[in-house]
Amino acid sequence: MYFEIEKQAIDALNKALDQYDEEIDRNFRLDFPPDPKLGDLASTIAFALTKKLKTSPNLVAEDLVSKIEVPEIFEKVQNFGPYVNFFIDYSKFSKLLLEKVDENYGQLEKADEKVVLEHTSANPNGPLHIGHVRNSIFGDSLSRLLKLAGREVETQYYVNDMGRQIAIIVYGITEMGLKIEEQEGEKIDEKIGKLYFLANKEVDENETANERVSELIQNYERGEDEDLNAVFEDVVEKCVSGIKETLHRINIYHDDFVWEGTFIRNGDVDALVKYFEKEGFVSHEEVDYIDLTFYNIEKEFVLRRSNGTSLYSTRDLAYHRYKATLGDTVLDILGSDHKLSSKQMKVIFEEILREKAPEVIFYEFITLPEGSMSTRKGKFVSVDDLVDEAISRATKEIKSRNPDLTDEEIAPMAEQIGIGAIRFFIAKLSPEKHLTFKWDEALSFERGCASIQYAHARACKLLNKSCKDISTLTIDESWIPNETEKDLVRLIAKFPQVVEDCANKKRVHNITQYCQDLAGSFNKFYKSEQVIGSDVEDTRLILVDRAKTTIKNALDILGVPAPEKM
RNA sequence: GGGCUUGUAGCCUAGUCUGGAAGGGCGUAAGACUCCUAAUCUUAAGAUCGAGGGUUCAAAUCCCUCCAAGUCCGCCA
Numbered sequence: 001m002y003f004e005i006e007k008q009a010i011d012a013l014n015k016a017l018d019q020y021d022e023e024i025d026r027n028f029r030l031d032f033p034p035d036p037k038l039g040d041l042a043s044t045i046a047f048a049l050t051k052k053l054k055t056s057p058n059l060v061a062e063d064l065v066s067k068i069e070v071p072e073i074f075e076k077v078q079n080f081g082p083y084v085n086f087f088i089d090y091s092k093f094s095k096l097l098l099e100k101v102d103e104n105y106g107q108l109e110k111a112d113e114k115v116v117l118e119h120t121s122a123n124p125n126g127p128l129h130i131g132h133v134r135n136s137i138f139g140d141s142l143s144r145l146l147k148l149a150g151r152e153v154e155t156q157y158y159v160n161d162m163g164r165q166i167a168i169i170v171y172g173i174t175e176m177g178l179k180i181e182e183q184e185g186e187k188i189d190e191k192i193g194k195l196y197f198l199a200n201k202e203v204d205e206n207e208t209a210n211e212r213v214s215e216l217i218q219n220y221e222r223g224e225d226e227d228l229n230a231v232f233e234d235v236v237e238k239c240v241s242g243i244k245e246t247l248h249r250i251n252i253y254h255d256d257f258v259w260e261g262t263f264i265r266n267g268d269v270d271a272l273v274k275y276f277e278k279e280g281f282v283s284h285e286e287v288d289y290i291d292l293t294f295y296n297i298e299k300e301f302v303l304r305r306s307n308g309t310s311l312y313s314t315r316d317l318a319y320h321r322y323k324a325t326l327g328d329t330v331l332d333i334l335g336s337d338h339k340l341s342s343k344q345m346k347v348i349f350e351e352i353l354r355e356k357a358p359e360v361i362f363y364e365f366i367t368l369p370e371g372s373m374s375t376r377k378g379k380f381v382s383v384d385d386l387v388d389e390a391i392s393r394a395t396k397e398i399k400s401r402n403p404d405l406t407d408e409e410i411a412p413m414a415e416q417i418g419i420g421a422i423r424f425f426i427a428k429l430s431p432e433k434h435l436t437f438k439w440d441e442a443l444s445f446e447r448g449c450a451s452i453q454y455a456h457a458r459a460c461k462l463l464n465k466s467c468k469d470i471s472t473l474t475i476d477e478s479w480i481p482n483e484t485e486k487d488l489v490r491l492i493a494k495f496p497q498v499v500e501d502c503a504n505k506k507r508v509h510n511i512t513q514y515c516q517d518l519a520g521s522f523n524k525f526y527k528s529e530q531v532i533g534s535d536v537e538d539t540r541l542i543l544v545d546r547a548k549t550t551i552k553n554a555l556d557i558l559g560v561p562a563p564e565k566m
Numbered sequence: 567g568g569g570c571u572u573g574u575a576g577c578c579u580a581g582u583c584u585g586g587a588a589g590g591g592c593g594u595a596a597g598a599c600u601c602c603u604a605a606u607c608u609u610a611a612g613a614u615c616g617a618g619g620g621u622u623c624a625a626a627u628c629c630c631u632c633c634a635a636g637u638c639c640g641c642c643a
């Protein structure tokens with residue numbers, strides 16, 4: 001709705017500007033004033049005009065206001081010092097808005113763009129931990145956001161089946177006689193993590209074990225030993241299945257899982273290296289590498305180990321070329337430790353292959369108060385533990401608030417609230433901030449996600465209680481919204497704008513702020529206005545229904561469930 | 567040593583791209599359920615936007631210098 005309104009305001013401003021004999025840059029947009037008392041849309045155009053007219057900005061703004069023909073949807077235009085502010089006529093605007101909001105509210109027009117979004121892609125050498133989950137939650141939320149903003153999105157998980165880590169696990173199985181099923185842990189990925197930890201210790205301390213791992217890598221890459229292939233594939237398959245289970249618990253589903261081995265087996269990696277060779281980009285010392293110092297990158301890009309096996313980075317190049325064939329934009333979510341290698345990839349794509357480089361969004365790490373996490377050292381908090389703890393805390397919380405509920409009634413609610421708390425907590429921070437994980441901060445139920453879910457549940461309860469079919473109700477013609485109603489209408493109206501803004505910036509944390517503002521506004525309305533039994537009951541029920549829909553759609557971007565009861 | 571990121575009330579944080587009226591939340595203090603669920607709401611106090619300089623009518627935002635924290639600089643991924 002704001003799109004149309006803003007356009008009308010800009011048109012009116014432009015018409016007023018036409019009356020001056022000055023050249024002004026007409027490519028401007030409007031802002032939201034800091035306080036609703038100052039209006040709904042604001043322009044700073046008076047500053048630009050002041051420069052030409054050589055008077056004070058306040059006088060220019062005043063003069064400008066007198067020249068503006070106020071469009072019908074606005075009540076008035078007024079200047080506050082140098083700012084020219086538009087006030088929406090809420091008795092007209094609210095009706096238009098509320099009639100427009102349906103279950104697809106926020107869905108923007110189809111954009112002609114397909115995004116291939118890779119996220120999570122954690123090594124299948126153990127369970128997902130809370131360091132990885134920032135990637136997953138950000139990636140999944142972004143994919144939901146982009147879809148809502150009209151893009152087509154395909155999400156991929158890149159499965160590292162050829163890495164040294166997996167070879168170490170295989171060493172543990174084939175040479176140390178360890179069995180996955182006999183390890184500690186409830187889930188298969190947890191057991192594999194334990195096995196990895198044990199095997200890794202052996203490899204660290206024992207030089208021949210280390211050499212044996214290198215041989216395993218060579219043999220698997222050659223791919224001729226079918227028994228060995230089966231062991232590798234079994235480990236990876238099992239670990240990925242455990243990881244998937246965890247992801248599903250927090251509402252994350254990938255469209256595709258692509259194994260990196262694919263690009264060895266289908267010859268893409270070989271072809272790529274041959275191409276670099278043919279074009280004269282490869283230097284030879286003990287290893288084959290590409291010298292990037294010309295592009296201001298000191299670190300060389302190694303193509304193959306001295307024993308001839310490929311490296312992650314080379315296989316990754318092949319993978320990214322494949323992804324480029326699937327869509328218009330290739331987008332990766334990566335930890336900031338990948339910054340240098342991403343820069344290398346960018347240069348190789350743009351300068352050597354002459355192809356469009358993938359777009360990358362980086363995030364900083366989550367560390368524990370006692371230091372950074374490590375699957376290798378077995379030092380981490382797993383996502384499964386996090387989810388379990390969140391659900392258990394939510395259960396306790398629900399019990400204390402609703403002592404009458406049975407365990408069967410509590411369980412689904414606890415899950416929705418626990419998972420919401422986790423996803424919201426991770427999503428609300430901008431990705432470039434470091435985060436030290438603390439249980440109490442991550443799983444707080446007051447003023448966090450739960451209060452937003454609570455607003456949704458309240459709305460549901462209210463609508464149920466009215467026993468009316470909302471779709472048959474109409475807005476009262478004489479209704480003039482009061483301040484709390486206006487505020488709620490304003491926030492509902494902002495939603496599509498928020499979606500567009502966040503999608504363009506590819507940032508999801510502003511959605512959490514919006515959810516909080518919207519829920520806050522609804523709670524305020526709920527507190528101060530009687531709905532059932534008021535003389536504008538039907539109108540208010542419609543408002544409640546639209547607020548409910550908007551909260552639900554906004555939470556859905558974050559993958560946070562919207563409970564009907566809590 | 568070099569590169570990148572971060573620094574905004576006691577604490578966490580938005581805003582930095584695109585300069586224009588410092589926004590949330592926690593915590594603190596005071597208050598609100600005989601009335602659709604108090605996981606709520608109201609009010610208050612709390613910020614020389616890391617430091618210094620520059621550009622500008624205007625700087626948290628742009629430029630320069632410095633300080634602090636994190637991170638990368640593997641034939642790991």
